[in-house]
Amino acid sequence: MTLFAKTDPEAGNKGISSFVVRPEEDDGFIVEGTEEKLGDKGCPTAELRFDDVYLPQDRLLGDEGRGFVHALKTLNGGRITIAARSVGIAQAALDAASDYATDREQFDQPISEFQAIQHKIADMDTKTRAARLLMHDAADKKIRGESFAKEAAQAKLYASEVSREVANEGIQIHGGYGYTKDFPAERFYRDAKLNEIYEGTSEVLRNTIAGELLE
Numbered sequence: 036m037t038l039f040a041k042t043d044p045e046a047g048n049k050g051i052s053s054f055v056v057r058p059e060e061d062d063g064f065i066v067e068g069t070e071e072k073l074g075d076k077g078c079p080t081a082e083l084r085f086d087d088v089y090l091p092q093d094r095l096l097g098d099e100g101r102g103f104v105h106a107l108k109t110l111n112g113g114r115i116t117i118a119a120r121s122v123g124i125a126q127a128a129l130d131a132a133s134d135y136a137t138d139r140e141q142f143d144q145p146i147s148e149f150q151a152i153q154h155k156i157a158d159m160d161t162k163t164r165a166a167r168l169l170m171h172d173a174a175d176k177k178i179r180g181e182s183f184a185k186e187a188a189q190a191k192l193y194a195s196e197v198s199r200e201v202a203n204e205g206i207q208i209h210g211g212y213g214y215t216k217d218f219p220a221e222r223f224y225r226d227a228k229l230n231e232i233y234e235g236t237s238e239v240l241r242n243t244i245a246g247e248l249l250e
Contacts, residue, residue, distance in 0.1 A: 036055075036056050036058065036083075037053055037054070037055065037056070037096070038053065038054045038055075038056045038085075038090075039051055039052070039053050039054075039102045039103075039105075039106055040052060040054060040102070042099055042100065043099075043100065046100065048103040049100050049103065050100060051100070051102035051103045051106075052095060052096075052099045052100060052101065052102040053095075053096040053097065053101070053102035053105045053106070054090050054094045054095055054096060055094045055096060056088070056090065056094070061088050061089075061090070062088070062089075063085060063086040063087050063088040063089075064083070064084075064085060064088055065083070065084040065085075065086065066081050066082075066083060066084075067081060067082035067083070067084055068081060068082070069081045070082075072229075073225050073228065073229075074222065074224075074225030074226040074227075074228060074229055075225075075226055075229045110234060110235065111177075111183065111184050111187045111188075112177060112187070113234045114173075114187040114188060114190065114191035114234050114235060114240075115170060115173050115174050115177060115183075115187050115190060115191070116234075117191050117194075117195060117230055117233065117234045118166070118169065118170040118173065118187070118190035118191045118193075118194040118195070119170050119174075119194075120198075120230060121166065121170075121191070121194035121195045121197065121198035121227070121230045122163060122166050122167045122170055122194050122197075122198070124198045124201075124202060124223050124226055124227050124230070125159070125162070125163040125166060125194070125197055125198040125201040125202070125227075126163055127219070127223055128159070128198075128201050128202040128204075128205035128220065128223040128224075128227075129156070129159045129160055129163055129201055129205070131205060131209075131218070131219055131220055131223070132155075132156065132159065132204065132205040132208040132209065132220070133147075133156055135208060135209055135212075135218070135220075136152050136156065136208055146208075152208060155204050155207070155208060156208075158204070159201045159204055159205070162197045162200065162201060163197060163201060165193070165197070166190070166193055166194035166197045166198075167194075169186070169189055169190040169193055169194065170190045170194055172186055172190070173186035173187045173189070173190040184243065184247060185243070185244055185247035185248070188235070188240045188243040188244050188247070189240075189244055191230075191234060191235065191240060192237055192240040192241065192244070194230070195227075195230035195231045195237065196231060196237060198223075198227040198230050199224070199227040199228055199230070199231060201227075202220070202223040202224040202226075202227040203224060205220045205223060205224070206220045206221060206224055208220075
């Protein structure tokens with residue numbers, strides 16, 4: 036695992052360095068136990084404790100004092116990853132809602148034939164497509180070695196909010212079944228919410244985007 040620690044407490048963010056920690060080798064590294072979360076249950080979250088852990092010089096990643104720079108570079112790339120995850124959840128919610136609307140009948144016809152449902156599906160697909168294009172644009176800039184901080188923030192911001200909106204509409208289309216664990220719609224909603232929080236909250240991302248535009 037990667038650890039960021041202050042090696043020069045007086046130097047602010049220039050006093051942060053990054054290290055490699057090997058849990059199977061380093062005495063004093065303790066995993067406290069996993070958290071009970073609303074969603075994202077396939078990715079355990081735990082508190083990590085370091086009791087007098089000693090790390091030799093060769094565990095330093097890059098130069099001393101460059102940890103904050105490493106973290107920012109990782110964060111910008113990670114935002115594209117979260118955008119891609121968000122698009123995947125939105126697409127899954129859209130597909131599940133479309134299938135359900137085609138199969139579910141009310142008043143002797145599939146609910147997909149009602150205009151209200153059609154408009155929901157149309158909006159869900161349009162938002163998902165737009166999020167996908169933003170994500171691909173940011174990823175393309177990263178691959179080309181171009182500046183991509185603003186594009187990554189925009190992709191993550193929009194895609195994460197879209198994933199929650201589309202998942203919410205997916206539950207609405209499922210009706211009461213969408214609120215049960217018999218269908219995956221409720222899980223998409225629970226998993227989507229986290230996308231708006233980690234790798235930078237939506238509020239922080241708006242600050243980042245504005246900073247890139249107004250600097």
